[in-house]
Amino acid sequence: MKVARYIGDLLFKYECIVIPGFGGFITKEIPAKINPVQNHFVPPSKDIVFNAHLKANDGLLINHIASSEKITYLEAKETLDRFVEQCETALKNGKRIHFRKVGTLFLNEAGFKQFASDSTQNYLADSYGLKSFISPPIKRSTTGRPIIKKQIPQDRKAEHVYERTQIKKPVAKPKTKGPKYIRINVSAVVILLLASVFLIFRFNHVKEYYKNYSSLIPFYYTNPNDYLIANYVMLGLSNAPNLGDKLKEVGDKLKINYELPKEETEEPIVEENKPNPVDETYDKLVEKLKEKTKDLSEVGSENNQAIEAQPNENTASQPVVLEKKNIIQNDQTSPKYYIIAGSFASLANADKLVLELKQKGFEADIAGVNKFNHYRVYYYSYNNIADANQKLAIIRKDENSSAWILSL
Numbered sequence: 001m002k003v004a005r006y007i008g009d010l011l012f013k014y015e016c017i018v019i020p021g022f023g024g025f026i027t028k029e030i031p032a033k034i035n036p037v038q039n040h041f042v043p044p045s046k047d048i049v050f051n052a053h054l055k056a057n058d059g060l061l062i063n064h065i066a067s068s069e070k071i072t073y074l075e076a077k078e079t080l081d082r083f084v085e086q087c088e089t090a091l092k093n094g095k096r097i098h099f100r101k102v103g104t105l106f107l108n109e110a111g112f113k114q115f116a117s118d119s120t121q122n123y124l125a126d127s128y129g130l131k132s133f134i135s136p137p138i139k140r141s142t143t144g145r146p147i148i149k150k151q152i153p154q155d156r157k158a159e160h161v162y163e164r165t166q167i168k169k170p171v172a173k174p175k176t177k178g179p180k181y182i183r184i185n186v187s188a189v190v191i192l193l194l195a196s197v198f199l200i201f202r203f204n205h206v207k208e209y210y211k212n213y214s215s216l217i218p219f220y221y222t223n224p225n226d227y228l229i230a231n232y233v234m235l236g237l238s239n240a241p242n243l244g245d246k247l248k249e250v251g252d253k254l255k256i257n258y259e260l261p262k263e264e265t266e267e268p269i270v271e272e273n274k275p276n277p278v279d280e281t282y283d284k285l286v287e288k289l290k291e292k293t294k295d296l297s298e299v300g301s302e303n304n305q306a307i308e309a310q311p312n313e314n315t316a317s318q319p320v321v322l323e324k325k326n327i328i329q330n331d332q333t334s335p336k337y338y339i340i341a342g343s344f345a346s347l348a349n350a351d352k353l354v355l356e357l358k359q360k361g362f363e364a365d366i367a368g369v370n371k372f373n374h375y376r377v378y379y380y381s382y383n384n385i386a387d388a389n390q391k392l393a394i395i396r397k398d399e400n401s402s403a404w405i406l407s408l
Contacts, residue, residue, distance in 0.1 A: 002100075003019075003080070004098075004100045006064055006065055007019075007102055008101050008121070008123070010060065010061065011025065011102070012125050017061060018054050018056065018057070019061060019084060020055065020056070020061075020081075020084070021057075022055065022087060023052040023053075023054055023055065024054030024055075025050055025051075026050075027046040027049075027123060028046065028049070029045075030044060030045050030046070032044050035393075035394075037394075038134060039134055039137060040133075040134050041132060041133055042132045043127045043130035043131070043132065044130075045123075045124050046123040046124045047117065048102065048103060048115075048118075048123070049117070050103070050115030052113045061080070062077050062080060065079070091107050091113070094107070101120070103115055103117040103118045104118075336383055336385075337383070337384070337385055338367045338376070338388075338405065338406040338408065339388060339391060339403055339406075340367070340376050340378050340405070340406050341357060341364070341379050341400060342376075342377055343370060343374040344374060344375050345373065347375055350375035350377050354377055357377070365377075365378065367381070367406060376406065378406070379399075392404075392405055
């Protein structure tokens with residue numbers, strides 16, 4: 001009795017065929033596919049999978065066997081039970097069970113049933129007679145179509161000339177040149193006038209405001225020397241002994257000349273047993289000079305800082321514990337072509353993407369670092385550039401349009 005033949009007959013009509021006590025075959029429809037690299041067209045089909053947990057008898061297969069073999073239901077059930085026992089025994093002995101035009105069933109290393117479907121048979125009834133084929137791309141010329149001039153007989157030409165002479169064209173009126181007026185935005189003129197009037201009548205107030213508060217803002221001074229001279233008392237530097245010498249030393253370091261206004265000030269008496277306040281005042285002066293003259297004097301040169309890519313805020317809130325990966329270096333044993341998914345400045349983010357891609361079924365890993373010390377994560381690695389280009393086209397279509405190939 002050909003059980004595989006009966007199963008194949010039912011797969012054309014039903015989505016699930018159960019072998020009682022053994023398992024069930026489930027089908028799902030797959031739409032048509034197009035390979036953009038090879039121009040390969042595949043018609044819609046049914047994909048067959050095996051589920052070992054479907055063991056309940058629904059009567060579909062037994063009734064079909066009984067009607068096909070012209071036997072009773074009980075005889076068909078007994079025959080199918082013997083078939084199941086033979087299959088279980090063969091699987092335990094390490095053999096493979098081949099269902100013709102359906103697939104092959106075997107046990108994996110963990111002892112579970114594994115099924116590999118047969119892709120040569122299409123069980124989708126709507127695609128009956130359709131086969132896969134390769135079609136060369138259509139090359140269209142970019143040049144326009146040639147213009148074909150129609151030949152008009154002589155008598156028709158005379159009629160067209162007569163019709164054209166009968167059509168009266170509207171007489172265009174002569175344009176009169178008038179004076180050119182300049183369009184003025186009235187609102188802008190009003191605002192400008194109001195601002196001018198305010199500045200004229202409130203000029204003394206603005207001038208007084210400038211005198212009172214300009215000393216507090218260092219941007220009003222042309223150089224740091226003017227600011228220190230005008231505000232050294234406010235900065236707490238008026239009682240510093242030997243301030244002129246200290247300012248001169250700081251000025252030599254900052255390449256500017258600091259001088260204090262000539263005032264009659266009393267010098268503080270420095271006791272021998274007490275610490276000299278000049279050093280403390282000198283340190284405070286240096287710190288205040290750096291703060292107040294930050295935007296006024298050009299001291300030193302600015303160092304360019306490289307901007308590192310920051311991790312996503314969503315991922316930063318959730319700590320991720322990852323195992324340290326062995327980063328692939330450029331050696332002779334590693335593949336030469338990598339399909340890159342992205343680059344990361346953080347190794348934790350790169351490892352997280354590797355785990356996500358592996359969960360999707362990709363051969364993901366890290367392909368070294370670039371010149372910016374960014375870790376490169378790849379989908380697949382190949383030794384042949386043709387295979388890499390073929391897989392890149394599929395990944396750009398289905399997964400990541402910005403994927404690219406790295407050659408090492």
